[in-house]
Amino acid sequence: MMNEKTISTACEQETLALARRCAAALKGGEIIFLRGPIGAGKTIFVKGIAQALGLKSSPTSASFSLMKRYHNRQKTLYHIDLFRLSETEVFNLGFEEMLEDEKAIILAEWPDPITQMMPQDRLEMDFTLTGGDNRQITLRAGGAVSRALMEKLL
Numbered sequence: 001m002m003n004e005k006t007i008s009t010a011c012e013q014e015t016l017a018l019a020r021r022c023a024a025a026l027k028g029g030e031i032i033f034l035r036g037p038i039g040a041g042k043t044i045f046v047k048g049i050a051q052a053l054g055l056k057s058s059p060t061s062a063s064f065s066l067m068k069r070y071h072n073r074q075k076t077l078y079h080i081d082l083f084r085l086s087e088t089e090v091f092n093l094g095f096e097e098m099l100e101d102e103k104a105i106i107l108a109e110w111p112d113p114i115t116q117m118m119p120q121d122r123l124e125m126d127f128t129l130t131g132g133d134n135r136q137i138t139l140r141a142g143g144a145v146s147r148a149l150m151e152k153l154l
């Protein structure tokens with residue numbers, strides 16, 4: 001695959017350090033898809049970013065368990081987790097609305113059900129368990145914004 005890069009972390013703290021690096025590079029308007037099995041570290045990564053940015057979570061009107069909103073005065077981050085859901089199940093739940101906020105940061109675990117509605121310019125992060133606490137994270141960028149973000153993570 002063209003433009004694919006892999007990062008390894010050896011413990012949770014290293015994944016959190018990567019999340020802090022990512023947070024420092026986020027300007028708003030970035031989309032990250034997080035893939036990989038349960039326990040791979042996707043949620044840890046998202047929480048690390050929210051914490052590094054000093055964002056507080058607040059309930060979202062629609063589908064609050066599927067989408068959490070974190071924000072402060074400068075930034076809004078949407079954390080989506082669509083584990084085991086289908087496209088029909090998430091249809092009409094309002095996920096398109098977050099795309100109207102062009103400065104929002106969108107982090108989606110199990111993103112398959114919303115892939116169709118999402119812009120191509122997104123950073124795909126595929127987490128793999130590689131034994132013990134080791135994780136391999138493969139990065140792929142779909143456009144200029146995500147490519148710039150990816151460069152800062154490497």
Ligand SMILES: Nc1ncnc2c1ncn2[C@@H]1O[C@H](COP(=O)(O)OP(=O)(O)O)[C@@H](O)[C@H]1O
Nearest residue numbers: 010011012015038039040041042043044133135
């Ligand atoms: N290198 C690592 N990176 C991230 N998490 C790790 C790592 N090693 C061990 N862990 C543990 O794996 C689990 C990851 O959980 P979580 O982030 O909820 O996974 P996911 O959201 O991918 O299902 C946590 O219990 C974390 O402490």
Ligand SMILES: [Mg+2]
Nearest residue numbers: 042043081109
């Ligand atoms: Mg998770």
